[in-house]
Amino acid sequence: MSFSKIFLYFCISFLAGIFISSFFNPAIIAGLVILVVFVLGIFCFLFRRRGEGSFPRKPVIIFGACLIIFLLGNFRFQVANFFAENNAFLKYSNQKITILGIISNEPEINDNNAKLKIKVKYLNGIEIKGKVLVTVSKYNNFSYGDKLRITGILRVPPIFKDFNYRDYLKKEKIYVLMDEPDINLISKNCGNFIYNKILVLKNKLRENIEKNLSLNEGAILGAIMLGDQRKISYDLKEKLNKTGLRHITAVSGMHIAILTSLLMTFLIALGFWRGQAFYLTVLFIFFYILMIGIPASALRAAIMGFLFLLAQKIGRVSMSSRAVIFAAALMCFFNPFLLRFDIGFQLSFLAVLGIIYLSPIFESWFKKIPFFVKKLLSPIRGLLSMTLSAQIFTLPILIYNFGYFSPIGIVTNILIVPFLPYIMGLGFLFALMGIIYQSFGWLLSLPANILLIYIIKVINFFA
Structure with a gap:
């Protein structure tokens, strides 16, 4: 067994310790671990006494180490919870x-x-x-x-x-x-100077969106692009919940993955090498997180997005999945409350894992479809594969947190999610160009407006 695989087991054990500790009393967990160790000890004793073959020393040692790390995860959560309750x-x-x-x-x-x-x-x-x-x-x-x-x-x-x-x-x-x-x-102006200027840019983008789009369309785009839900009315939020589309208005791993794939595809099409496109995309994601105000959920989504980009650059799915789990364990070490209480973290983590494992499967399926459909899907095949993969992996979290599953959500997500890359791309284009030349920004907002009107009509129809 390779060291990287053993390390993966250690990370999973640590995450499991944190997660289970957030539900159960630590005394119960410790008792169960002692019981497992006791049963394992009896097994080892009987195995060695009977002398049947060589004793599996390495697996037993690894399993024992995983139990210890599991307890460390449990301990880490309890320590954080103690300080939170005695603040x-x-x-x-x-x-x-x-x-x-x-x-x-x-x-x-x-x-x-x-x-x-x-x-x-x-x-x-x-x-x-x-x-x-x-x-x-x-x-x-x-x-x-x-x-x-x-x-x-x-x-x-x-x-x-x-x-x-x-x-x-x-x-x-x-x-x-x-x-x-x-x-x-x-x-006033007692905060960080650079961060303050970035928020000024965000407000200019928000103003361009509000100037060029009607209320509901502008509210949806502002939420998708900037994570800004202040303009979404209560009625529209309820419709988004009923149609299973509320997740598109919160910046998560799916949004970061769409942006990274969109920009990578665009830069490579312009003639950049994959390595150059990788570094430019990482720079863009860093700027994007700063631009939307460095919310914690988006920052964690960006880390997951960076690991996804790294996976594409390296071309090794197994390494990238281990890197994602390691990143999750590292983030939970510093803030153990993320795993249980941060939906954004959960969505980001699962979205990237879904893209890593399911996207290649969807890609292979799309290659087997009839020729005319294949030609039609060719420009968006990669984006569609990523979107569907992220959606499938994040579905359990969405069902758990919203408390119900709407079959309509499957249909609405198929009708809307594949268009998110175009909406985000066009949205950034016209909002940024509108800062330079307002009339040009308005002209570029027209195709984005058409897609947003389509989204609103789908939401209203199925709600």
Whole structure:
């Protein structure tokens, strides 16, 4: 057995330890492991006593090492959970306090309010480090980098009947909230200068989308391109849920995979070598993540996308799949809450694995279809294979989190998902060109608008 395969087993064991620990009491897990070790010990004793053939020492050692690493994964989750439940902010819960901090991300604006992630510097004059999620009116004109003095009551995130909001925020290392506090603006532009300029570019892209497209079409494109769901109405969100298409509006591994494949194909068609196209695409993905504000889910999706690109460059499926699992284990080592509580991480991880394992199968199937259909699909065969592969692997997560499975979703995804590469490509093209020359941007928005109108009609028809 090769070292890389053994290392793969170790990574899977670590992930399994974290995942199972998020569901069960650690004492129960430890008891089960002790039972397994006991049974394994009896097996080894009887095997050696009977003297039947050579003793399988190496598999037993590897299995024992996997059990130890499984326990380490369990321990890592429990340590993270202990610090989360004993966070310094929690002793101030249900108390009126004053914090001084900086808005660390672009405000999340929805139909009813806006949410500010505050990187806290001081609490009641005492130096402290951590984050507080503050809910304010959506009409407040706060932005990234604003330094604020906030006075209000801290509270612990609630646990709803069908949604554990407390665990959901754990992955962002947010353990307390403040609702509608008193806020005083102290100063502006206290954040990172480069990040602030990138958010300015994002706002210009958003403005071009809003200028050139109608409300629903612009809302869909903004969500697909920029991960910006603020313009999607409640009615449209419900229709997306009913038709099984809500996932297309959240930047995930599927979006990153589409962008990487689209750009790789485009650069190679322009005459770049595969190696050159690889490095340029990695640079683009890095810029894209910065442009949409470095959300944690998209950053993890970008890591998975990079590994997918690396797989294409190396041309070794087995190596790429092991690299993806290693990356997942590494990310979960630093933040063990990702595996259980971060849907974006789950979707990104499974989407890339789906592309690695299923895409070649779809490619071979498409080669066997009738000639005229093959000619028709030839320009999009690779993109279609990737899209279907990612969709199949992520389907269980989507069903689990939305609580139901809609057979309509199969039809709607077949009708819409293959067009996402064209929508994303055309969307970036007209939004960027609109910054340089507005009329040219409007002209380029027309084909994108046609595809978006088609998507809206499909959504309305099947909803």
